[in-house]
Amino acid sequence: MQMREMGEFNFIKSVADDTIYDMSTVICGIGDDCAVYKAKKGYHQLVSTDMMVEGIHFSSKTTAPFDIGYRLGTANISDIAAMGGVPRQVVIAVAAPPDGNSQRLQEIYEGLKSICKIHHVNIIGGDTVRTDGPLTVSLTIIGEVPEETELYRSGAQVGDVVGITNTIGDSAVGLEALLDNARGYLHCKRVHQRPEPQVYLGNVLRSLGAHAMNDISDGLGSELNEIAHASGVAIEIDETAMRFHPEVIQWAKKKEISPWSFALYGGEDFQLVFTIPENIVNEVSALEGIQLIGHVVSGAPGVCLRTAQGEKKIIPAQGYNHFSK
């Protein structure tokens, strides 16, 4: 059924059930002028918002409707993870073309509900409007973190070790493989379509005493530069320390480019990049899904890659930029 046949209020009704996955915090969900939730004493509230636009963040070639909702959830949950927090509540806004299929939107909600269920995040409200432009979905998320323990981009200190969670560049390879109709590359395609936010590792890193953290949405080059500039430090990444997923290496070889270009400038991995003091390096490196890849050093704020031959190459802040292409 087209959205114009279904109408705004029937659409809202059709997506409003099965949206609360942690009853203990919600006083009023979908249905009134505002949602009402309980904030926990002794915690800071975290708020962030990220949207997805058809043709920019997804297309019918790259992303099924379910996965649009899933990735929208991940992009937002990931920002809470990047502060060391726990995600709690979301509100979603939808701008839909009137001749669009309501079933497709309901599938987007199924994807969003699926990732929210995993992380016990409640969908407590939203907004629905018509647009003559592309389908646009926007999510605002609320999370919490024990007060004064949240991790900022500005916390890196000279002497810290730099790490990431899991592997990166995977999503960008997945996107290229999907756009090229390449066979295989199932891991990378999966990461592009259903990335997993790193809430658990973000919280473990915070409780162990990490100094700074950021999530990788635009590319490691961009995120590391954000940490370096916010903290007023220089960051050196060791070229030989990074382990890439075998599919990333295989794709990079096929395209005759370095796997680093996917990791540094690809984006949408939704892994975490962080800095930790020397005294917790052993504990952190014993965690599953952690790679230590560099150091925080003194010097003018910026990021460089130390090559196997000992050369220093500057890593520019050149991740994905919506207005640079």
Ligand SMILES: Nc1ncnc2c1ncn2[C@@H]1O[C@H](COP(=O)(O)OP(=O)(O)OP(=O)(O)O)[C@@H](O)[C@H]1O
């Ligand atoms: N249009 C805007 N108006 C006000 N603040 C904004 C706007 N766009 C972004 N911001 C703020 O700018 C900061 C950086 O936003 P950005 O979207 O780059 O966050 P990010 O998590 O690093 O990246 P991504 O969007 O890729 O997840 C955040 O504090 C965000 O709230």
Ligand SMILES: Cc1ncc(C[n+]2csc(CCOP(=O)(O)O)c2C)c(N)n1
């Ligand atoms: C069809 C299609 N083409 C290109 C891309 C790549 N892409 C779009 S937005 C973005 C950065 C994160 O965005 P934001 O900063 O808004 O969080 C990236 C890497 C894609 N996902 N789908």
Ligand SMILES: [Mg+2]
């Ligand atoms: Mg953003």
Ligand SMILES: [Mg+2]
């Ligand atoms: Mg972020």
Ligand SMILES: [Mg+2]
């Ligand atoms: Mg974000």
